[in-house]
Amino acid sequence: MATVQLKNIKKVYPYISGEQKKSKKKADDAPKKKINLQITDEGVVAVQQFSLDIADKEFIVLVGPSGCGKSTTLRMVAGLEEITDGELIIDGKLVNDIPPKDRDIAMVFQNYALYPHMTVYENMAFSLKLRHVPKDEIDKKVKEAAEILDITQYLNRKPKALSGGQRQRVAIGRAIVRAPKVMLMDEPLSNLDAKLRNEMRAEIIKLRKRIDTTFIYVTHDQTEAMTLGDRIVIMKDGYIQQIGTPQEVFNHPANLFVAGFIGMPVMNFFDANLVREGSKYFVEVGGYRTELAPEKEERLLNNDVQSQPVTLGVRPEHTDVSDSGVAATVEVAEMMGSSVHLHVNADGHDVIIIVPTIEMKGNYEMGDIVHFSFQGNVAHVFSKDTEKNLEF
Amino acid sequence: MSKDNGSSVTYKIFSFVVLIILAFLFIFPLYWIITGMFKPPAVINSPTPQWWPHEWTMRNITELFSRRTAPLFSEIALRVPGALRWLINTVFMAIMAMILTCITAAMAGYALAKKRFIGRTFLFSLIVAAMALPKQVILVPLVREISALGLYDNIWAVILPTVGWPFGVFLMKQFSEGIPGEMLEAARIDGASELKTFTSVVIPMIKPGIGALAIFTFINSWNDYFLQLIMLTSNSNLTISLGIATMQAENSTDFGLIMAGAALAAVPIIIVFLLFQKYFTKGITMGAVKG
Numbered sequence: 231m232a233t234v235q236l237k238n239i240k241k242v243y244p245y246i247s248g249e250q251k252k253s254k255k256k257a258d259d260a261p262k263k264k265i266n267l268q269i270t271d272e273g274v275v276a277v278q279q280f281s282l283d284i285a286d287k288e289f290i291v292l293v294g295p296s297g298c299g300k301s302t303t304l305r306m307v308a309g310l311e312e313i314t315d316g317e318l319i320i321d322g323k324l325v326n327d328i329p330p331k332d333r334d335i336a337m338v339f340q341n342y343a344l345y346p347h348m349t350v351y352e353n354m355a356f357s358l359k360l361r362h363v364p365k366d367e368i369d370k371k372v373k374e375a376a377e378i379l380d381i382t383q384y385l386n387r388k389p390k391a392l393s394g395g396q397r398q399r400v401a402i403g404r405a406i407v408r409a410p411k412v413m414l415m416d417e418p419l420s421n422l423d424a425k426l427r428n429e430m431r432a433e434i435i436k437l438r439k440r441i442d443t444t445f446i447y448v449t450h451d452q453t454e455a456m457t458l459g460d461r462i463v464i465m466k467d468g469y470i471q472q473i474g475t476p477q478e479v480f481n482h483p484a485n486l487f488v489a490g491f492i493g494m495p496v497m498n499f500f501d502a503n504l505v506r507e508g509s510k511y512f513v514e515v516g517g518y519r520t521e522l523a524p525e526k527e528e529r530l531l532n533n534d535v536q537s538q539p540v541t542l543g544v545r546p547e548h549t550d551v552s553d554s555g556v557a558a559t560v561e562v563a564e565m566m567g568s569s570v571h572l573h574v575n576a577d578g579h580d581v582i583i584i585v586p587t588i589e590m591k592g593n594y595e596m597g598d599i600v601h602f603s604f605q606g607n608v609a610h611v612f613s614k615d616t617e618k619n620l621e622f
Numbered sequence: 623m624s625k626d627n628g629s630s631v632t633y634k635i636f637s638f639v640v641l642i643i644l645a646f647l648f649i650f651p652l653y654w655i656i657t658g659m660f661k662p663p664a665v666i667n668s669p670t671p672q673w674w675p676h677e678w679t680m681r682n683i684t685e686l687f688s689r690r691t692a693p694l695f696s697e698i699a700l701r702v703p704g705a706l707r708w709l710i711n712t713v714f715m716a717i718m719a720m721i722l723t724c725i726t727a728a729m730a731g732y733a734l735a736k737k738r739f740i741g742r743t744f745l746f747s748l749i750v751a752a753m754a755l756p757k758q759v760i761l762v763p764l765v766r767e768i769s770a771l772g773l774y775d776n777i778w779a780v781i782l783p784t785v786g787w788p789f790g791v792f793l794m795k796q797f798s799e800g801i802p803g804e805m806l807e808a809a810r811i812d813g814a815s816e817l818k819t820f821t822s823v824v825i826p827m828i829k830p831g832i833g834a835l836a837i838f839t840f841i842n843s844w845n846d847y848f849l850q851l852i853m854l855t856s857n858s859n860l861t862i863s864l865g866i867a868t869m870q871a872e873n874s875t876d877f878g879l880i881m882a883g884a885a886l887a888a889v890p891i892i893i894v895f896l897l898f899q900k901y902f903t904k905g906i907t908m909g910a911v912k913g
Binding site for chain 2 (some may be wrong): 335
């Protein structure tokens with residue numbers, strides 16, 4: 231249990247002699263692949279301007295696409311990577327130069343990283359033994375942790391005799407047995423199949439209630455981020471894009487990237503016009519016009535936003551099939567059980583509309599013309615130039 | 623029977639015949655030495671070979687252990703037959719070479735595989751290049767170095783040059799590459815020091831590799847006649863193969879005695895090989911696949 235503060239953290243991987251030219255060349259050759267890496271004269275910049283205050287017992291999720299710097303950030307907190315610049319404070323103590331073992335943290339790795347030659351018991355007891363904890367206390371702690379994770383019957387087995395889910399429980403057990411101040415998890419569920427991942431996600435939520443410590447959790451899966459985190463930190467290209475509760479980032483995405491990254495299916499985007507008429511704001515897209523909700527208008531007014539072409543974002547679940555509105559052609563109708571995901575093409579833009587099955591008036595066929603509309607309280611307007619949400 | 627089955631049977635018969643001939647060619651000298659050590663000198667030297675000894679004798683063996691005596695250990699007055707002393711020397715040499723090579727190669731291989739330091743690639747290239755260097759090339763500087771250290775005609779003169787065997791480092795590096803980086807990081811977070819990580823996590827994980835290297839080193843050191851010939855001269859410091867060679871020079875006609883000596887030199891190594899055969903082949907194949 232501890233607070234964690236990251237103050238303007240920066241991570242640069244310096245070049246090893248002769249590598250600079252190679253990296254620059256590679257970046258030029260494959261701009262699409264290396265798009266997340268920023269090649270500078272000092273090296274490859276992985277994380278920058280990362281500032282975050284994590285409260286005691288808070289569950290923070292770092293989320294973003296591959297190469298966004300989330301794992302690097304976690305590894306810096308763990309002490310596995312040196313911090314190039316900035317301050318890392320755990321429980322009020324600057325720990326930049328303190329080795330991992332003295333930071334009182336524990337970490338769960340994506341590929342479990344269990345010691346294959348040790349039994350489950352020995353794996354869990356290893357860190358305690360190194361700290362010269364008395365034998366009977368080790369025994370008590372390991373058995374308690376095994377009880378919490380329901381792995382008591384496997385204590386004498388070697389990791390190779392366990393399934394993926396059981397191994398991940400052991401890895402978590404190894405971490406909680408020490409009762410660390412901060413628990414770090416680096417994509418712990420990525421190696422599990424979809425069903426097991428859902429189960430383990432629920433287990434982590436329960437675990438969190440039982441062990442009551444500060445968590446920093448890294449994932450690229452936005453569903454995990456939304457379900458687990460008290461707050462989510464969305465990252466891209468080494469920068470924080472937005473920090474907020476799951477509800478905040480879902481309802482008020484700070485920019486186009488966050489809007490597209492959070493939510494499944496992804497948000498629909500349109501080229502639209504924002505029209506200001508006195509203190510009122512309207513959006514116009516494909517002949518459809520609607521007024522924004524009063525709270526949105528107030529924020530736009532505070533920012534003195536003028537009429538301008540914008541990127542309009544509306545989530546599929548907030549897009550309704552209606553008699554009038556934007557005209558679109560049906561391309562695919564995916565039956566999901568409780569709803570149908572209708573993929574339509576509106577003036578060259580791919581749009582997804584979620585239609586609840588009970589509201590369906592008939593079947594949709596490819597080539598059908600439908601109209602869709604949305605309410606003013608669910609429309610997000612983003613600047614064409616900066617891609618920022620104009621409400622911010 | 624289909625055509626395919628017919629050709630596969632022919633192929634099998636052909637391979638068996640070839641394998642049997644090859645096996646015979648390899649086993650025959652061993653058979654000849656082992657039976658030869660129990661034959662009387664007249665039979666061995668007779669122009670008509672006796673494939674199986676009609677008359678068995680222990681004379682060659684008793685003769686081997688009654689010739690020349692040497693102190694059991696360097697400072698001890700108790701004198702034992704030279705052959706016994708040579709055997710002790712050889713076992714000591716092979717075991718020390720094995721232990722020291724395994725320790726140094728495992729450490730160096732792990733460092734080269736898992737640690738990042740300036741000149742790592744260069745150092746590894748140097749080691750690989752050293753693998754291609756024939757022993758004869760470094761002989762003169764090696765003898766001078768050993769003499770300067772005051773180790774000439776000392777059993778350590780044949781142990782120390784084999785330690786730091788480039789192939790050993792190479793093999794251990796290949797094995798260490800297979801250790802996931804996260805496992806070492808987990809050990810660091812668990813609070814293991816560098817040494818503890820090496821002994822508690824790395825060594826158990828590269829154990830099959832160490833097993834293979836141990837056998838390789840033992841056999842290599844045992845059979846390294848050339849280095850022993852250059853470095854060792856006095857009777858009490860000889861190894862078994864050198865001892866047999868000196869006997870051959872002294873008793874060029876007593877083949878029974880020489881065969882007894884040769885059997886004494888060959889049998890331990892065959893036993894070691896048979897016991898650790900699994901590690902031996904595993905070491906070769908793993909090095910091949912990962913290299």
